[in-house]
Amino acid sequence: MEGRAEEAIEEVGESSTPPRGFGIRGGGRIVANDIKNKIFTWLLENGNEEAASNPDFMDQLEAHFRRLPPSYLADVNIDRMEDVLLHQKLLAQAKDPEKRPVFHVRFMKFEDKNLNVRITEGTEDETNVAGALSARHDGIYVPTHEITFSTIDKPKLLSHLSALLSNMGLNIREAHVFSTTDGYSLDVFVVDGWHEEDPDGLYKELEAAIARNEGLWAGSSHSSAAEYMFATQPKVDAWEIDKRLLKMGEKIASGSSGDMYHGSYLGQDVAIKVLRSEHLNETEGAEFTQEVMILREVQHGNVVRFIGACRKPPQFCIVTEYMSGGSLYDFLHKHHNILELPVLLKYALDVCRGMDYLHQKKIVHRDLKTANLLMDNNHVVKVADFGVARFQNQGGDMTAETGTYRWMAPEVINHQPYNHKADIFSFAIVLWELATSKIPYDNLTPLEAALGVIQGSRPELPERTHPRLLDLMQRCWETAPAKRPSFSQVIVELEEFLKQVQETAGTSKQEIDGLEKSKK
Structure with missing residues (x-):
């Protein structure tokens, strides 16, 4: 130092x-x-x-x-x-x-x-x-x-x-x-x-x-960090992957602590999240362990499927199903897709079903955003990236500021105790994105957006958006967590809303699927 x-x-x-x-x-x-x-x-x-x-x-x-x-x-x-x-x-x-x-x-x-x-x-x-x-x-x-x-x-x-x-x-x-x-x-x-x-x-x-x-600056000693990981990791032998069976393909994403690759494992397309050894410290090790612990416990059609993990130095990696449709963030903001209401509701329901399942399993995602919502080749949206997720019954109040500012609930920004309702707030911002195809608070830096949120600011309500959707957004981003609905309640509302829209427009599920595939 x-x-x-x-x-x-x-x-x-x-x-x-x-x-x-x-x-x-x-x-x-x-x-x-x-x-x-x-x-x-x-x-x-x-x-x-x-x-x-x-x-x-x-x-x-x-x-x-x-x-x-x-x-x-x-x-x-x-x-x-x-x-x-x-x-x-x-x-x-x-x-x-x-x-x-x-x-x-x-x-x-x-x-x-x-x-x-x-x-x-x-x-x-x-x-x-x-x-x-x-x-x-x-x-x-x-x-x-x-x-x-x-x-x-x-x-x-x-x-x-x-x-x-x-x-x-x-x-x-x-x-x-x-x-x-x-x-x-x-x-x-x-x-x-x-x-x-x-x-x-x-x-x-x-x-x-x-x-x-x-401890915040851990990382200078790779060997001690690796020892810490092995000492704190639970046995996950059933999920252990022999890295020799993994075939690494092209890099599809890169972060400050690791990279994501498209690859194959035993003949199936997979996504391989690799933790770089130079960033192997106690914090990263704990997050790696936590992500494996959570992924091995979940199996749902709207949650990215876990295939296995490799814990042998010098590389640590997590293997999941490959989502060929990319992220909702890219779909909206890089490919500039505008969603028709039936498709918007279908995507929102996919997110809610995945999140409701996680909440039923007592898992709080803590970083729900369009970049962490991935689509398969059938345009089914699935919740991904559990690096900062947490089991709610692990003991102690959650107060750590975790997530991404543009989607973060005010109680999280303020370091106040929070629970699964923080994910509901993040979903409200995702819903706003689906309705507008815009990045939230795009005229502010992320930190300026966070300051605005704790002062009561929210994204401007979009014009020409169905009043039921606007009402749902506003209830989900209420400042008081107790006033926000649960995902199970939102699912009931959205299913009823989608049924009404389909009946009014005469749109079938097959036609919605066709609308989805016409995008991109």
Whole structure:
């Protein structure tokens, strides 16, 4: 773990609100070479020794920008171009497992304590500043500091970081979040709540807080993580797959901790979810074990079928049936399908039946969204991805912020105790997507959407949508979980509604199937 506190600087910091200047010029986006040259020239003019003496400086600068998303380029602060060098250094240090997480602290300036929170992101990876959006300190102006982290990217990293800052009594004003192409994170937070302009003191306190939460940064030792997995996994020998019988095909999806492949097993098409060994830590190991435990307990026509798992180092994988129709997310947002009402109701019923079955088995999914709803070649929708699902009777209240912000219930965002009704809220957002073919809160970042949800905002009700559907949406996304219906109640409503629609339009089940297959 390594970092550095910087001397107090009254200038504008990288993550602060004043102009960034590089995003647009003359009505068009500045090309990367233009920005690279401007930064190089500025550093030379300001006496930067590295820019002047390193013959490979320009190549290294170009490689740095290639590692990061385009939004990083637009986020470069024209008043602090040397921040690019700081980010290069932090990303380089983060490659050393013994130093992770690397961080840097600097004082920025005194600001109005009521300045609005701003979030910008380089990815949708999403996930928890609500806990850090706490009450401001007394007084008109408060000192603000900038904290920059770099470590291995992984699910819920942003959640861990923002919770860490919140637990220190810091309030997040801005977060600039980026993931590199080779699996590292670069996260910049502007915070208040530290009582004075004291970057050294804040650095020491942050260092101590990270040490107290060392388990969150597990992953530097692959062997110990593997040992932990074997020690905590139940016996699942009946589901153990000999990896030699798996044939890996093309990669069909990629996440921060693993990849999904289309493959074959004993002659059948399968999907193979592979957990990367470099991300093998206690958190990932526990989620892998939990997913296997849940999948082996479920068997339903609207839940993706579990085939087996491989638990032998260095790779761990979960094998399920291959869903050739892809996800509802792609179906709606990449292929731009607009659903007719009978088809919409059929898909919604598929989701409800799968979720009702899970709830009857005391399983809370906790990440219900269109990306986790897959279709087979007959356009049957099935619930998938149980990496963060949980048995409700495992003991203790569920309070962890888990899921994806655009679909997340307010009680989950607020870290309040929650139950299966959180899935009902997520279903309401899925239903809205089916009705609109739009991404929820598409004019907001995920974190801005989350802040809106806890303040009572919901997606705008679509025009030309059946009133019964609108009524169901609004009841499912009620703020009070107790007011939301259960999936079994929703199924009764939707079945009755679909029957009415079919009778009115004279549409048979076979005709609905034909409508579905005409899409795509």
